Amino acid sequence: MLNNRTWLAFANRKRCRHTDAIHYLGFINWRMGRVRFSIGDIVYLFMSDERCVRFKMVVTAENCKREDQSFWVVTPHNEITYKLELLEEYEGTMLSEKELCKYGLKGGRSLEVPNCNNKELIGYIISIF
Template sequence: MNWIISANSKMYDHSSSFEHYGSIDWRQGKTKFEVGDIVYIYCTRPLMMLQYKCIVDRIDLDSSQIRDDKEYWIDQEEYLKSLDGKFMTLRLIEQISNNRMKLVNLKENGLKAAPQGPMKIKNEILQKYIDTYFTDNYQTDFFPETLKESETEYEGAKKTVIVNKYERSSKARENAVNYHGLNCKVCNLNFKKVYGEIGEDFIHIHHIVPINEIGKNYKIDYKKDLIPVCPNCHSMLHRKLNGKEPTIEELKLMMEK
């Protein structure tokens, strides 16, 4: 069985919890989930989109059988409330950032309304739409195409930039935009204000730690490591001056001069 459940990122940091552990012990309530069920998680405002695909690994757990995830709860009162009842373990399969998974598009393809509680996906048109577009292959708003696995040129020297699955998907990307906003952190450009509707939600994300230096076990902090910048400033951040790429602050000083 396939399900959709909803999540509020203002109450709980799902992105970090999934990234650090690969699973979340979720309140099961009275819904009859079964091991092996597929669960899509709909993120409420401001995202309003399907973002996580999980599989149910365990069901009917009590609070003594789950990990303590207090550190991920933004609302501590809700954390205390969350300890009652039965839980299930949701193991992350994939997280994406794709505008086709936004509520407005889901409603045009079989979803009746924004998910409030657990709902079975009974509509075949909706399931087919999710199966087709629940992927990052259609998302280009945040990362330029050169950040996919490819060869690219920097200062005349060819090098290979290999982006792992984490970076091609969006385990922290959407949270970075949600936290920092859509203005360039160097020049303050906002694409929607300049270009109107066509510029809505468009920005590049700059990695403070270069992608080619990120190891397999590196834990990205979306608040510190991922910074929104416009394409022009992004290019300048990857140009070397005296053998060194400038920092965000250094580039801002260059612009002021």
């Protein structure tokens, strides 16, 4: 049995209205591919428009058909996905980009691929949630 991992992922508002999908559906789909989530992994979403971590999600299924396509700004790829369900939403200011940079957030292109290796940063995010 693998130990579940905790990830930081970038939700790009130019591609999908993730917040609306989470509020309406209670979940989002995440493309399977470059990242290898496992069922039970925790995924914190850094929101591109708000420049902060706002949602704590859990991976509940894999090899799913996309169900959140109506919330996409661009045409989504029709591929198999993970299902990430909402656990908690954070509305404070302690998970802003400025605060996260103090704990190792690099920003820029480093956000493009979900990451589970920055233990200091993820530890800080966990402590706030």
